[in-house]
Amino acid sequence: xGSQEKAPAAAxxxxxxxxxxxxxxxxxxxxxxxRGFHETxxxxxxxxxxxxxxxxxxxxxxxxxxFLAVLTRLLEPYFIDFAEEASALDERAQIIKLVEFYxxxxxxNASSVRFFLAQMLHxxxxxxxxxxxxxxxxxxxxxxxxxxxxxxxxxxxxxxxFVPDAAASFLLSALNGLMIEQLFVGNSAIDSEGxxxxxxxxxxxxxxxxxxxxxx
Amino acid sequence: xGSQEKAPAAAxxxxxxxxxxxxxxxxxxxxxxxRGFHETxxxxxxxxxxxxxxxxxxxxxxxxxxFLAVLTRLLEPYFIDFAEEASALDERAQIIKLVEFYxxxxxxNASSVRFFLAQMLHxxxxxxxxxxxxxxxxxxxxxxxxxxxxxxxxxxxxxxxFVPDAAASFLLSALNGLMIEQLFVGNSAIDSEGxxxxxxxxxxxxxxxxxxxxxx
DNA sequence: GTTACCGTTGACCGAAAGGTTAGCCGGGCA
DNA sequence: TGCCCGGCTAACCTTTCGGTCAACGGTAAC
Numbered sequence: 001x002g003s004q005e006k007a008p009a010a011a012x013x014x015x016x017x018x019x020x021x022x023x024x025x026x027x028x029x030x031x032x033x034x035r036g037f038h039e040t041x042x043x044x045x046x047x048x049x050x051x052x053x054x055x056x057x058x059x060x061x062x063x064x065x066x067f068l069a070v071l072t073r074l075l076e077p078y079f080i081d082f083a084e085e086a087s088a089l090d091e092r093a094q095i096i097k098l099v100e101f102y103x104x105x106x107x108x109n110a111s112s113v114r115f116f117l118a119q120m121l122h123x124x125x126x127x128x129x130x131x132x133x134x135x136x137x138x139x140x141x142x143x144x145x146x147x148x149x150x151x152x153x154x155x156x157x158x159x160x161x162f163v164p165d166a167a168a169s170f171l172l173s174a175l176n177g178l179m180i181e182q183l184f185v186g187n188s189a190i191d192s193e194g195x196x197x198x199x200x201x202x203x204x205x206x207x208x209x210x211x212x213x214x215x216x
Numbered sequence: 217x218g219s220q221e222k223a224p225a226a227a228x229x230x231x232x233x234x235x236x237x238x239x240x241x242x243x244x245x246x247x248x249x250x251r252g253f254h255e256t257x258x259x260x261x262x263x264x265x266x267x268x269x270x271x272x273x274x275x276x277x278x279x280x281x282x283f284l285a286v287l288t289r290l291l292e293p294y295f296i297d298f299a300e301e302a303s304a305l306d307e308r309a310q311i312i313k314l315v316e317f318y319x320x321x322x323x324x325n326a327s328s329v330r331f332f333l334a335q336m337l338h339x340x341x342x343x344x345x346x347x348x349x350x351x352x353x354x355x356x357x358x359x360x361x362x363x364x365x366x367x368x369x370x371x372x373x374x375x376x377x378f379v380p381d382a383a384a385s386f387l388l389s390a391l392n393g394l395m396i397e398q399l400f401v402g403n404s405a406i407d408s409e410g411x412x413x414x415x416x417x418x419x420x421x422x423x424x425x426x427x428x429x430x431x432x
Numbered sequence: 433g434t435t436a437c438c439g440t441t442g443a444c445c446g447a448a449a450g451g452t453t454a455g456c457c458g459g460g461c462a
Numbered sequence: 463t464g465c466c467c468g469g470c471t472a473a474c475c476t477t478t479c480g481g482t483c484a485a486c487g488g489t490a491a492c
Contacts, residue, residue, distance in 0.1 A: 195389075201378065437491100
């Protein structure tokens with residue numbers, strides 16, 4: 001490379017201790033997420049991070065510890081609060097927005113979603129903490145849905161009489177199904193828009209084959 | 217139990233060549249399905265099958281070959297033809313039955329479904345053939361659903377106007393979502409029955425919160 | 433009895449895994 | 463100046479991995 005490391009140390013020349021740790025974490029994120037835990041060796045992580053293998057064991061006691069650190073790091077973008085974004089809308093719009101939000105998020109974070117799903121399905125022994133955290137997120141999302149559905153039904157916005165709890169579960173399941181379809185076959189016959197239409201039909205009795213803010 | 221193995225060799229005493237091969241396959245099925253490919257060593261398979269490691273390599277050239285054999289073996293129960301079971305019913309009943317069938321099958325074969333899902337999510341390089349086969353099964357199921365929905369709509373059984381293709385995708389996604397919910401948290405707030413009710417509401421406009429097997 | 437083959441095995445191999453250790457280097461501080 | 467200590471590394475250790483190999487016992491054909 002052109003840039004010489006022996007250039008006079010100005011401000012950013014001296015490597016911070018944090019620096020190498022972060023580099024390792026980032027490399028491990030890439031490798032673990034794309035290949036998985038058991039298929040990724042510490043030597044690979046070291047090579048990818050341009051660091052000696054021993055340094056990894058200096059920062060993290062074991063391979064598991066590194067993996068756990070990667071998990072929590074990858075999970076960070078999942079903690080967003082939705083409430084503030086949609087408090088002004090009515091129940092129906094909020095539900096629709098929640099659905100759109102879910103599908104959008106999954107699409108944006110497809111690779112890490114895939115990783116988490118595979119990890120939780122595969123060896124739950126390694127990722128018990130992950131399981132708990134994901135279930136907590138999931139529960140929060142679900143609770144919002146239950147409350148929204150309850151209010152919407154109380155206001156008479158829904159066409160059918162149902163138990164909000166069951167309806168929320170079913171809706172959530174549908175979303176999860178769309179998610180895994182998205183993970184396997186990119187864009188299938190049904191896209192986010194179509195899904196929203198279907199939900200509208202089911203919950204509110206919309207009968208347009210194409211409803212919503214159509215711009216064309 | 218009472219039966220002695222040292223009984224005089226009559227007919228089944230001498231071990232067939234097929235015998236050991238099968239024992240290996242069954243052991244490998246258990247181990248691969250519960251621990252995964254990379255986390256299962258050939259020595260473990262050998263121990264579990266009460267056989268020397270070398271014998272495994274005599275039956276199967278490589279570990280991958282054994283794995284592939286396990287995959288196709290595990291996939292066998294998935295090839296069932298549904299058509300004959302439900303040809304006499306009308307579209308609505310057939311759709312409901314299809315849904316029930318899907319959910320029942322997933323419940324019965326939860327462990328292998330979990331395994332296949334994890335495998336396909338994890339390293340698709342190892343299981344390209346699996347991917348193709350599963351997608352083929354999935355496509356067949358989907359085609360049946362599309363046709364049924366089309367006919368049901370043509371007969372005016374459905375409350376909403378929709379594209380059969382999109383509706384089938386959505387329904388299938390909902391089923392898949394129920395499947396993964398089942399895989400993660402056993403029995404959730406929504407069971408197969410509840411799901412069937414929801415599908416009835418959505419497609420046919422049933423308005424009972426708890427509709428049993430209603431025939432009228 | 434000899435031969436030939438099939439199923440089977442223990443011993444072995446090089447490679448790679450996770451992890452350890454002794455020690456290098458350079459800046460802060462007495 | 464000299465010592466210490468945090469960041470960092472090359473080399474090494476042990477274990478286990480997928481895979482090979484020479485050889486053994488038993489049965490069937492000759």
